[in-house]
Amino acid sequence: MRSKLELSFISIAFIFTCILFIIIGSIFLIPSFEGFINALFSDEIQFALRLTLSTSIIAASCVMLVAIPTAYSLARYEFPLKSVVKSIIDLPMAFPEIVLGIAILMMFGNQFLGNVLQNLGIDIVFTTAGVIVAQFFVAFPYSVRILYSTFNYVNPRYEFVSRSLGYGEFETLKNITLPLARGGIFASSVVTIARCIGTFGAVLLVGGGTYLKTETLSIAIYYNLSLGNIDNAITAAIILVVISFIAIFVLEKYAYKDMEGV
Amino acid sequence: MFLEVNNLSVNLGQFHLVDVNLGLEKEDYMVIIGPTGSGKSVLLETIAGFYRPQSGRIFLEGKDITHLTPEKRGISIIYQDYVLFPHMNVFENIAYGLKKRIEDKEVIESSVIDAAKRLKIDHLLDRNPETLSGGEKQRTAIARSLIVEPNLLLMDEPFSALDVNTHTYLTDLLKKAISDYQTTCIHVSHNFNDVWSLAEQVAVMRDGEILQQGVVADVFSKPRHDFVADFVGVRNIFQGEVVDGSKGITDVEIDKNLILHSSDTYNTDFKEVMVVIRPENIIFSNQPFVSSIRNQLKGIVTEVVLIGPTVWVEVDVHGTSFKGIITPSSLDMLGIKKGNEIYLSFKSVNVKLIDND
Numbered sequence: 061m062r063s064k065l066e067l068s069f070i071s072i073a074f075i076f077t078c079i080l081f082i083i084i085g086s087i088f089l090i091p092s093f094e095g096f097i098n099a100l101f102s103d104e105i106q107f108a109l110r111l112t113l114s115t116s117i118i119a120a121s122c123v124m125l126v127a128i129p130t131a132y133s134l135a136r137y138e139f140p141l142k143s144v145v146k147s148i149i150d151l152p153m154a155f156p157e158i159v160l161g162i163a164i165l166m167m168f169g170n171q172f173l174g175n176v177l178q179n180l181g182i183d184i185v186f187t188t189a190g191v192i193v194a195q196f197f198v199a200f201p202y203s204v205r206i207l208y209s210t211f212n213y214v215n216p217r218y219e220f221v222s223r224s225l226g227y228g229e230f231e232t233l234k235n236i237t238l239p240l241a242r243g244g245i246f247a248s249s250v251v252t253i254a255r256c257i258g259t260f261g262a263v264l265l266v267g268g269g270t271y272l273k274t275e276t277l278s279i280a281i282y283y284n285l286s287l288g289n290i291d292n293a294i295t296a297a298i299i300l301v302v303i304s305f306i307a308i309f310v311l312e313k314y315a316y317k318d319m320e321g322v
Numbered sequence: 323m324f325l326e327v328n329n330l331s332v333n334l335g336q337f338h339l340v341d342v343n344l345g346l347e348k349e350d351y352m353v354i355i356g357p358t359g360s361g362k363s364v365l366l367e368t369i370a371g372f373y374r375p376q377s378g379r380i381f382l383e384g385k386d387i388t389h390l391t392p393e394k395r396g397i398s399i400i401y402q403d404y405v406l407f408p409h410m411n412v413f414e415n416i417a418y419g420l421k422k423r424i425e426d427k428e429v430i431e432s433s434v435i436d437a438a439k440r441l442k443i444d445h446l447l448d449r450n451p452e453t454l455s456g457g458e459k460q461r462t463a464i465a466r467s468l469i470v471e472p473n474l475l476l477m478d479e480p481f482s483a484l485d486v487n488t489h490t491y492l493t494d495l496l497k498k499a500i501s502d503y504q505t506t507c508i509h510v511s512h513n514f515n516d517v518w519s520l521a522e523q524v525a526v527m528r529d530g531e532i533l534q535q536g537v538v539a540d541v542f543s544k545p546r547h548d549f550v551a552d553f554v555g556v557r558n559i560f561q562g563e564v565v566d567g568s569k570g571i572t573d574v575e576i577d578k579n580l581i582l583h584s585s586d587t588y589n590t591d592f593k594e595v596m597v598v599i600r601p602e603n604i605i606f607s608n609q610p611f612v613s614s615i616r617n618q619l620k621g622i623v624t625e626v627v628l629i630g631p632t633v634w635v636e637v638d639v640h641g642t643s644f645k646g647i648i649t650p651s652s653l654d655m656l657g658i659k660k661g662n663e664i665y666l667s668f669k670s671v672n673v674k675l676i677d678n679d
Contacts, residue, residue, distance in 0.1 A: 219404045221407075224399045226393050
């Protein structure tokens with residue numbers, strides 16, 4: 061016999077999971093099959109899909125390259141202002157993405173920095189590069205968070221033993237630390253790429269959301285919905301849901317299983 | 323001196339070392355004992371180069387290694403929790419250090435097999451570390467450390483996670499392996515049996531300080547510090563002469579006609595030995611009783627002292643004084659008083675023999 065508390069808590073869990081599932085599932089029921097296919101192969105959605113995937117892959121790769129050393133140093137080394145660095149990295153997770161977007165826009169739209177970058181041939185504001193920059197800063201804190209707990213989880217004694225057996229710092233990182241952290245690194249990559257794909261506010265402000273230039277899938281939902289083009293909007297949404305499902309599935313199946321061994 | 327640690331101070335917040343001095347000759351075996359949190363592990367890890375000391379110097383074979391990176395020191399370390407690399411099998415774990423030094427795969431393979439045979443794990447080479455028992459894991463860790471023939475082997479409580487039988491078995495294997503590889507060892511432990519069975523040198527540590535260091539017999543017979551005396555807790559120390567070591571039990575004469583039986587095997591190099599019995603291992607009774615206990619002596623109570631929750635009882639046996647410890651309720655029950663006759667019993671396994679220098 062289950063207790064009252066047990067029963068009521070399980071009911072809450074069930075009811076709200078059901079509601080969530082119905083909400084997500086309902087978008088699959090709205091468009092006609094024909095409308096979906098037409099929208100899927102329309103120039104706009106095809107472009108948005110390609111742009112979203114390519115910028116996200118580039119942004120996520122850059123995030124991982126920076127997040128691994130950042131998270132590792134936070135987990136292993138003591139240095140001045142360490143707690144400040146940690147708080148600053150966590151900050152974007154707490155405040156709205158659109159605020160991050162406007163901050164990036166102001167930063168790179170700034171006369172001085174904008175001119176310096178333009179002279180170097182780099183245009184950030186309202187370009188594909190801007191999309192990538194926005195995705196980078198949105199996803200970076202999440203990536204560092206996961207990697208930080210992963211590296212904390214790897215006992216430093218593994219590294220000590222490797223060093224004592226004659227391997228230098230870099231060799232130890234390559235032979236021992238990264239292989240032991242591979243589950244977390246994988247999980248972090250999946251979450252990072254999912255964050256990059258799904259980001260909206262920051263990408264809209266920094267990239268500009270120009271039709272067939274910097275319009276990502278989430279921006280396509282917003283534009284098409286406001287123009288009354290429901291099929292395109294819902295199709296973009298379905299693509300995002302499918303990508304999220306794949307991400308979660310991959311995460312559950314591979315990353316967590318891998319982390320158990322460490 | 324093979325290893326010389328001079329005035330080493332380390333501050334890691336929670337753990338610290340204060341002016342640690344330590345000296346070790348080649349092929350010495352030192353056990354460092356001390357209560358939990360006394361900084362024993364930090365000392366080992368600083369010698370290995372994982373922590374930078376605030377001050378002090380470490381010399382290995384006359385060379386100043388204080389600022390050398392760990393990989394250049396040639397010092398191996400073994401931990402209580404084995405720290406086998408989970409993404410490598412037993413063979414790869416043992417071969418890991420050798421691969422850095424040797425290219426030739428055949429040489430690596432034969433060395434690994436040789437080391438595995440010495441530690442009796444040659445049948446486990448394909449196994450994953452997580453499928454091994456604690457004892458097998460620790461033998462793998464020992465093989466991995468010894469195969470690179472380190473200048474110095476550091477062991478941090480290597481046996482404390484193992485059961486008694488495995489502990490004894492591993493102690494014997496380790497003894498043999500370190501003599502094969504001619505390794506100098508520092509072993510951190512809280513188990514006095516490790517001191518009796520392995521150590522030539524012992525150091526007692528408390529709060530990041532080494533209170534006393536020296537050959538085992540000296541430290542135990544002449545503690546220079548109250549804490550050392552308390553911690554080692556030995557009050558019965560006698561000089562003795564082995565009269566018979568042939569029956570698996572060693573008979574030691576500590577006074578005329580006073581022979582004690584010890585289950586420690588007798589090292590034939592020494593006839594003179596030091597005999598150590600911890601006071602809590604002595605059982606008091608008013609009558610002799612029949613049992614498997616090998617040592618039973620009759621004496622006269624000369625002193626009864628209440629110290630805190632325990633009672634110290636001193637008994638004179640034909641001119642030799644034994645000290646035991648009991649609870650006040652046992653004191654009442656047995657009616658122990660100064661001048662009474664009393665019987666002392668203690669098992670041969672609790673009579674420890676230390677080779678005299």
